[in-house]
Amino acid sequence: MKNSINERRVISVIVLNESSVLARITALFAGRGYNIESLTVAPIPDSDMSHITIATNGSAKVMEQITKQLHKLIPVYKVIEHEEMVEKEMVLAKFPITEHLSDVGALCAAYNGGIVNVGKEMIIAMVADEPKRIKHFIEAAQRYNPYEIVRGGVVAIER
Amino acid sequence: MQMSGAQMVCEAIIAEGVKTVFGYPGGAIMHVYDEVYKQNGFEHILNRHEQASVHAADGYARATGEVGVAMVTSGPGFTNAVTGLATAYMDSIPLVVISGQVPSQLIGTDGFQEIDAVGISRPCTKHNFLVRSLEELPRLLKEAFYIARSGRPGPVLIDIPKDITVDIGEFIYPDSVDIPTYKPTYKGNKRQIEKAVEAMKAAKKPLLYIGGGVVLSNASDLVRELAEKTQIPAVETLMARGVLGAKNPLLLGMLGMHGNYASNMAMSETDLVISLGARFDDRVTGKLSEFAKYADIIHVDIDAANIGKLVDVDYPIVGDITEVVEAMLPQLDGIDTDRFEAWRNILKRYDELHPQSFVDSDEVIKPQWAIERIGELVGENAIITSDVGQHQMWAAQHFPFDRPRQWINSGGLGTMGFGFPAALGVKKAFPEKTVINITGDGSILMNMQELVTAAEYKIPVINLILNNHFLGMVRQWQTFFYEKRYSETDLSFQPNWKALAEACGGIGYDVTTKEEFDAAIKDAIEQDKVCFMNVIVNRFEDVLPMVPSGGALFNMMLPQKVEGK
Known part of the structure; x- marks a missing residue:
């Protein structure tokens, strides 16, 4: 049952640097019951995007949902689930x-x-x-x- | 062209081709209403509650497939609209809701009628905007309509501070939208589609599992073609009623908690589920570990997050149903349809063993009879809306829906009070149709103020109240699972329905016999006025079959057998 093992994972979320985008992301985690272990945000140089790094934990299934739900948010450009980092x-x-x-x-x-x-x-x-x-x-x-x-x-x- | 923010709102609505807007004015949105007064590009309907405005826009959107528009003021105007937004969100209905907000400089000061609308609506909208400046207003209006109707549709809220509606600026409505972070996937992966088609050809007991996404994608004709070409039997979810048409021999019925025996058994025994625009809702699957236990699963959905959310999927296809089924059809040329004959025969036998049935009565009107009778009397010319509860399930089970968008109900959120205002939206879109809200004596009171709206604007919808003097669905659960302790579900105290309707400018009927029922329906259609039809039905009738909550789909409580069937 590899699927059900809770693992620590780090994801990077590239988002449009606009007001309330962080609220959308944290609200998604809170509303769907996902954990945030750590969260950092900073603008990406020479762009209108920001880089959010989230350390979280969950089963492979939960991680898949987190990634997909994040991607659904309109201002989210890219979600990277880190493997080799x-x-x-x-x-x-x-x-x-x-x-x-x-x-x-x-x-x-x-x-x-x-x-x-x-x-x-x-x-x-x-x-x-x-x-x-x-x-x-x-x-x-x-x-x-x-x-x-x-x-x-x-x-x-x-x- | 130079104009105020308020004027821009109206110009955008006109540019989007919206003919009817539902709403309710108030302080923060008064400038917009001033422009509503001056324009003649769309009609505005004044509902008597903001929740009803959003439901009406929702009904309009569900019936037409176009974006519905509602306007509300800040604070309580907005909070009243939240249930409407959530209802549309859960069923993926394209709406643009425009709310007034206190002036920019007052935001954050707890001003009069100030509430954080984008904060509250974040989890129940597809997207929302708080407009920061007049310059961005035209673009945000365009994006709102685009986001609402594209990809997996949904409601979008635009919250506009009052000062921005007053400010004057240049209005150029964009022709197109480019949001670099939002690119919905329409075309399914070619390789995955090929694999899915191979699986369909190799299956022995395949089953089409048709969801509301087929309706949203306007793919019903294609899905009918798919079913007919492959001769694969099909089940519909609550949101997909009408896709295949009641007369289609391949349609087994509705599945789920109140699905019929053949549908639920088909899902339990199939070896290949072909899910089209369905999302494996708990009311459909019952106990997940027993759901489609022996099947591989093809899941086609425009929302990648729906795939693999609840069940593990063998053939995931992210895309629009129309595009994916179009790609599948030519690849299915020459499929051996005889291969599934034994399977079809098993399912036919299941349906003969336990058909969707009820025991009729000569003493009292059975709610199922009333719904079937409506089907006989009005049938194809009807569009049915419903509220939430027993009447909703009976309508879904017994009405002979023969096309998509003929059945309009709140499936995901299950919003009592949805049916009547939604019916107003439907009737505005299709004035030549007979629009009937099948409701209960509980639900109808939750938006009964719309009698006044319907009477004022002469929107003749029929509210068929299946009156059992109970909050029937809760009562049914109390009977089965709470040892008949009818806690707060007895509605013996009733209004005078006829007088109530008449007091608001409508008409009322009290119906206790089948003869009265026929006469009342006939009269209501002729009268062309909003009405309450109070139909006294068997008090303790249950919705059956029923899969107890959390149980396996194949463990159904079945209705009593009917003699001769």
């Missing part, structure tokens, strides 16, 4: 200035990042990595007593 998520984290700068810097470097801002009271670091590794980073960061961690949501590109 590079997937990254950015995270910003704020640490107390009392933590060792070099330790925090080394940790962030291990996750494709580094320290991006140092103030009187705190250190701000940025990392960008695969969502699975981001989970590890957040766990590892706990020992440096972070004030705040902000996840950016997933972006993906087909290989």
Whole structure:
């Protein structure tokens, strides 16, 4: 019963960059009972389109419906169900200035990042990595007593 | 040409060839109504409730195949229209509904009669627009009509802030539409069609499963040709009644919860379902795991999302029924029709065993008798609308529909109160036809204010009220599944139907015998006035066969056998 296994999937939705298009997409997920794990939106350079990346989960059948229902929306240009992709998520984290700068810097470097801002009271670091590794980073960061961690949501590109 | 936004709305309606618009004015849409007053390109019918306006436009659209248009004001005007939008959405009916909105600068301030119309209507329209500027209004009007009627049709809402209807600007109505993100698929995949045709030739017990999409695609003649050429037996859904015609020997009947025995058994035993514009609704399939258990499935639908939504499909074909069936027909030349003879004979035997029947009575009018009698008396010249409940199912089972668009009802949403206003729209489109709303004593009250509309505009539709003093369908379920606890379904307290109709400028008939029934129908047609025909029918009559909700299609509660049949 491969069909009924819930799998994490990432889809890219290319949409006309017009008002309420995001509302149409999130309302579709809510109305039909689909999950959104993460969602990012940004305009596509030199076009009137936007790129929405949605991480979701569901069986193959549910994924097929999500793709088809999204495609039915009038302002949706293209829906890409990612198979072979590079997937990254950015995270910003704020640490107390009392933590060792070099330790925090080394940790962030291990996750494709580094320290991006140092103030009187705190250190701000940025990392960008695969969502699975981001989970590890957040766990590892706990020992440096972070004030705040902000996840950016997933972006993906087909290989 | 320079004109106001309000004038643009009227010009677009005229340019689209719409002859009748239904609506109700109010503050936010007053400028548009001022232009409605000045123009003479279309007639406006003032319904007495916005829901009725949308249903009337819907009836007009279903009867003609053209886009229906309704106009409402902001706030409550719009919210009253929502049931109409949802009704049209569920049955894929092309509508353009124009709603007024508070002035742009007041949006978001909780202004008087402000409501987020595009937000509310998002899940019950095919698409909707909040107009942001006068410049985009002509294009959005054009797109609204195009989106409503193309692909899988549906209702489109245009919400226009009041200031935009006042502003003056250049009006050039576009000749064509180009929406890069919206390209419906009409032609089916050639290879898939070939495979489907091979499957039809190789099947032993194929079955045509005909849905409302055939009506929407105006493909009934082609589908008749397909059935006749292949001699494959067929079942129709509630929305497809009339496609093959009641006299067609290949038509087994309607399938589903209240389908006849032969249709439901055919679906249970077939080895190849050929689904044309049907969407495997739960009222059709019953228990999914038992549905067409032994069959491969060909599914032709213009909406890809319908394919594989509920059942796994072996031959998916995304496309317009007309285009796909046209492509199939030549490939079916020389198909061995004898191959299916044994199958046809089995189904014939099923129909002889348990025909669609009822036990008639001399003491009381049976609702099924009333419907069959209408068929005999008016038949081909009738267009039947209906409300929702037992009367709807009896009409679908017993009326001899012989063409598409002769049967107009709310199938998907199941909207009580749909039938009467829809009948007004139908009658406006086809004044020479006898338009009869088959309704119940529950449903009719949900839009009875339309008596006034019908009387004022002299739209003579007949409301045939099959009166059992119950909310009959719920009562039937209470009898079967709730140990006869008739919770809030007893309608013993009744209005004086005749007086009610007369008070609003119509006429009324009280009918208790078959003789009175014939006389009343004859008189109502001659009188040419809106009427309420209060027909007292057997109180505890049930709609049968019935597949209990969630049960397998082949497990039917059957009607009592009729002697000699």
